[in-house]
Amino acid sequence: MTVYLGNYLAINDNNTAYDRQRNELDAALQTYGVNNIGGVTVGNEVMLNYLTANGATDPNSATGNQGAELLIADINDTRTNITSLNLSRAVPIGTSDAGSYFNNEVLGAVDYAVCFINILIQTLSQPLLHRSV
Numbered sequence: 001m002t003v004y005l006g007n008y009l010a011i012n013d014n015n016t017a018y019d020r021q022r023n024e025l026d027a028a029l030q031t032y033g034v035n036n037i038g039g040v041t042v043g044n045e046v047m048l049n050y051l052t053a054n055g056a057t058d059p060n061s062a063t064g065n066q067g068a069e070l071l072i073a074d075i076n077d078t079r080t081n082i083t084s085l086n087l088s089r090a091v092p093i094g095t096s097d098a099g100s101y102f103n104n105e106v107l108g109a110v111d112y113a114v115c116f117i118n119i120l121i122q123t124l125s126q127p128l129l130h131r132s133v
């Protein structure tokens with residue numbers, strides 16, 4: 001089994017959640033190793049949330065690039081931090097976001113990206129069924 005670890009971050013909390021989770025990830029990687037680790041995902045829908053909070057929609061706009069700078073700082077910190085653990089192999093670093101909210105600068109800073117797509121399905125038996133894939 002291969003697992004992808006994640007570090008959720010909130011742009012507006014002075015990295016409190018990020019730092020706490022980074023320390024927990026360090027402990028887990030040092031305790032259990034990296035044999036079953038596919039990667040470490042930094043952030044979840046950071047660009048979507050940043051753009052929404054700032055009244056913007058284009059992830060590659062000036063506003064999007066401001067949000068990207070914040071996310072890339074944590075991506076780079078994660079990469080540097082994991083490298084400093086001297087693990088048995090390099091661990092890929094990625095991010096996840098809503099499908100149309102990927103910023104080009106962020107994509108250039110990661111090894112992989114995870115995309116969430118939400119589908120709204122209407123059926124006769126259940127008028128509105130929300131399903132994430």
